Amino acid sequence: MKHVFVTPANTLRPRWREAFPDALVVAAVEQLAVDAPAAEVAWLEASLLDAAARNAALAAASAAGYRVVLMTATPAEADAFQALNAGAVGYCHSESAPEQLREVGLVVAHGGLWMPPELVQRLMALSLRVQPQSTGPGPDLGALTPRERDVALQVAQGASNREIAASLAITERTVKAHLSAVFEKLGARDRVQLALMMSQGAF
Numbered sequence: 735m736k737h738v739f740v741t742p743a744n745t746l747r748p749r750w751r752e753a754f755p756d757a758l759v760v761a762a763v764e765q766l767a768v769d770a771p772a773a774e775v776a777w778l779e780a781s782l783l784d785a786a787a788r789n790a791a792l793a794a795a796s797a798a799g800y801r802v803v804l805m806t807a808t809p810a811e812a813d814a815f816q817a818l819n820a821g822a823v824g825y826c827h828s829e830s831a832p833e834q835l836r837e838v839g840l841v842v843a844h845g846g847l848w849m850p851p852e853l854v855q856r857l858m859a860l861s862l863r864v865q866p867q868s869t870g871p872g873p874d875l876g877a878l879t880p881r882e883r884d885v886a887l888q889v890a891q892g893a894s895n896r897e898i899a900a901s902l903a904i905t906e907r908t909v910k911a912h913l914s915a916v917f918e919k920l921g922a923r924d925r926v927q928l929a930l931m932m933s934q935g936a937f
Contacts, residue, residue, distance in 0.1 A: 735843045738766065738773035738800075740791065742782045747828075750777070753835035763791040766798060775843055776800035779828055781807040789820055796821030801842050805830075814849050824848040837910075846924030851894035877919045885912040889925050890932035 737757040739750055744761035751757065757777075758770045766776060776795045780788045788804075795802045803824030804817040814825045824842045826834070827850070838848045875883055881902070888898045895913075899906045913925075922928040 735775060735839070736770070736773040737775045737777060737839060738770035739777045739779065740766070740795065741779035743779075749829065749832050750835065753832035754839065763794045763798075766795060766800065774801060775803065775839055777803045777805055778822075779805045781805070781828055792817065792820050792822055803838060803842055803848070809850055809853075811853055814853050818847070818849070825853075826850065841924050844923065847926050848924060849926070851892060851897075851925070874920070878916060882912050882916050882919070885909060886916045886920075886928060886932055889913070889916075890929045892929070 737754045739746055739757055739759045740761075740763055741759065742761055744759060746757060746759050758773055760766060760769050763776075763778075766773070770776075778788070778791055778795060780791075783791065792802055792804060801824075802822045803826060804822045805826055805828040806813065807828050809825065809827050817825050824838050824847070826838050826848065830838070841848045875886075878886060881904075884902060885898055888901060893901070895906045895909045898904075898909045902909075916922070916928065917924075920928065920931060922931055
């Protein structure tokens with residue numbers, strides 16, 4: 735999976751390069767098709783763009799077929815919702831740790847949606863207000879082990895991997911392993927979808 739960073743500075747920050755050593759970089763969305771035609775995930779660094787320029791760049795990158803992750807120095811709930819509504823499939827801090835950037839990249843590359851864990855619960859509540867409750871059966875929690883169920887329930891409450899690890903006295907690596915199993919067993923693409931599934935009368 736090829737990654738390209740779109741930033742007016744036209745240079746990869748060290749943590750971006752550490753996360754994706756083979757990543758490309760361009761200064762503007764208009765360069766994507768020329769300089770990064772093979773890339774599939776475009777990371778749009780929006781901190782130096784005004785709202786109009788950011789929205790235009792996001793729309794152009796999405797229309798060109800890229801899965802766009804919007805990065806900002808000041809993540810905020812309203813901004814996240816606006817970015818997702820405008821076509822982004824990911825939203826994160828521009829100074830996220832390399833490990834988290836790789837996790838974001840993995841989720842969006844496989845068709846999922848990523849936003850900061852503290853905003854997942856709010857997005858879930860918003861989605862439930864605008865989407866009718868499913869009348870079909872909920873997820874088959876019987877397919878989960880007790881620990882996988884514990885992890886899934888905490889995700890539904892908006893907990894981060896670090897918070898889940900501390901609560902269950904396990905490592906973050908173990909939390910990620912449980913989450914991978916939960917996603918596969920329940921057919922969820924990401925934390926948001928899992929939280930919505932868990933909210934539909936399943937627990």
